[in-house]
Amino acid sequence: xxxxxxxxxxxxxxxxxxxxxxxxxxxAVYGLHQAARDIARSHGLSPATVEEWVxxxxxxxxxxxxxxxxxxxxxxxxxxxxxLPGCGRAYLCAxxxxxxxxxxxxxxxxxxxxxxxxxxxxxPTGKTTQAASYALGPIQRVTVGATGTDLHITWRxxxxxxxxxxxxxxxxxxxxxRHAAGNKPERAIDVLHSGLLHIDPTSGRLAxxxxxxRAAALLATLAxxxxxxxxxxxxxxxxxxxxxxxRRVHPHHPAIARMTAVLYRMHTTATxxxxxxxxxxxxxxxxxx
Ligand SMILES: [Zn+2]
Numbered sequence: 001x002x003x004x005x006x007x008x009x010x011x012x013x014x015x016x017x018x019x020x021x022x023x024x025x026x027x028a029v030y031g032l033h034q035a036a037r038d039i040a041r042s043h044g045l046s047p048a049t050v051e052e053w054v055x056x057x058x059x060x061x062x063x064x065x066x067x068x069x070x071x072x073x074x075x076x077x078x079x080x081x082x083x084l085p086g087c088g089r090a091y092l093c094a095x096x097x098x099x100x101x102x103x104x105x106x107x108x109x110x111x112x113x114x115x116x117x118x119x120x121x122x123x124p125t126g127k128t129t130q131a132a133s134y135a136l137g138p139i140q141r142v143t144v145g146a147t148g149t150d151l152h153i154t155w156r157x158x159x160x161x162x163x164x165x166x167x168x169x170x171x172x173x174x175x176x177x178r179h180a181a182g183n184k185p186e187r188a189i190d191v192l193h194s195g196l197l198h199i200d201p202t203s204g205r206l207a208x209x210x211x212x213x214r215a216a217a218l219l220a221t222l223a224x225x226x227x228x229x230x231x232x233x234x235x236x237x238x239x240x241x242x243x244x245x246x247r248r249v250h251p252h253h254p255a256i257a258r259m260t261a262v263l264y265r266m267h268t269t270a271t272x273x274x275x276x277x278x279x280x281x282x283x284x285x286x287x288x289x
Contacts, residue, residue: 009043013082014096019043019050020057020080021094056083057094060168064089064108066136073145073152074099091144099146106148108132114151115139119159133165136197160197163190169211176218185222189238192219196245213253216246220259227266239263 009015019039026035032054040050057080058067070079072093079091081104090101112131116123119138123131135142138159143152164172172195179188192215219242227235243259 011084013084013087013090013092013101014098016053016082016084017080017092017094017096019045020054023050023054024094053082057081061166064104065111065132065142066165069111069135069139069142070107071141071143072097072099073143073150076143079144102144102148107142107144107151110149110151111135111139111142114153118155122159122161130165134162136160136165136194137162160193161190162197163194165194167191167195169195169215173211173215173218176215180218180222180225185225189219189222189226192216192222193238193241196242213246213255216242217255217259220255220262224262232266236263236266239266 023032023035023039026039029035030038033051036051036054037047039045040047043050056062060067063081068078070091071077072079075093075097077093077095077097079102080094082090082092082101087101089104091104091107092101093099109132112128112135115131115135115138116128122137123134127134138156139153140156141154143154145151164175167175172191176188176191179185179191195212195215196219220239223235223239223242226238239259240263243256243263246253246259247256
């Protein structure tokens with residue numbers, strides 16, 4: 001643990017949540033590294049401490065439930081994982097609205113129980129102890145009330161099978177590239193799609209990693225591969241969903257215009273006649289509005 005700089009603010013969970021939220025917001029413009037340095041300086045903290053707080057809050061492998069699954073009942077903001085020495089792991093909205101942090105293990109066990117009760121088929125055999133990490137398959141959002149068992153679950157209209165829930169996006173991208181190179185586009189698509197489910201459609205928060213943008217671009221390429229193999233319908237659905245997901249993460253990314261053009265060509269070549277108006281349903285993701 002880095003040594004504490006002579007700041008007067010106590011390191012409470014609420015303080016950590018506010019710092020992490022400030023870094024994430026700042027990072028959308030300045031990048032994660034610069035954002036951590038700037039916010040650290042403004043609070044009299046060491047950049048290493050701030051980077052550690054952010055990475056603990058956002059590390060896919062370490063979180064008891066998937067990133068961005070939880071929302072605070074009081075303020076509706078996303079809740080993040082806070083880990084301070086002597087406090088135990090807890091979830092708190094970021095920035096914090098003043099509510100009491102909720103023990104992370106309590107939430108994980110409650111989420112695991114509802115997933116296993118309602119959608120046991122989405123948890124592979126032998127993975128029941130990790131059932132909470134498969135929650136993004138059937139669940140859109142979990143709103144957390146006063147305690148870790150006072151949960152309001154919003155189920156997805158259409159459940160999806162999650163592949164490798166503990167995998168970070170960069171690992172996912174690597175695995176998908178291997179599947180694609182091995183001529184297994186369907187498996188590559190499964191791996192990437194699970195990753196894009198981690199994008200929170202309600203917060204409008206930007207993904208901080210370029211791996212997510214590259215994953216969306218690779219998904220688009222795989223959609224073209226499917227299309228060329230005569231699977232027009234799934235290819236168009238995949239591409240439309242990818243565009244919608246990608247737009248949420250990187251609203252102004254140039255790949256969106258390219259993917260939309262590809263989708264338009266797919267529609268016009270598949271559905272003719274020439275000049276017939278084509279509806280491109282780029283926002284038609286199940287379970288979102
Ligand atoms: Zn709150």
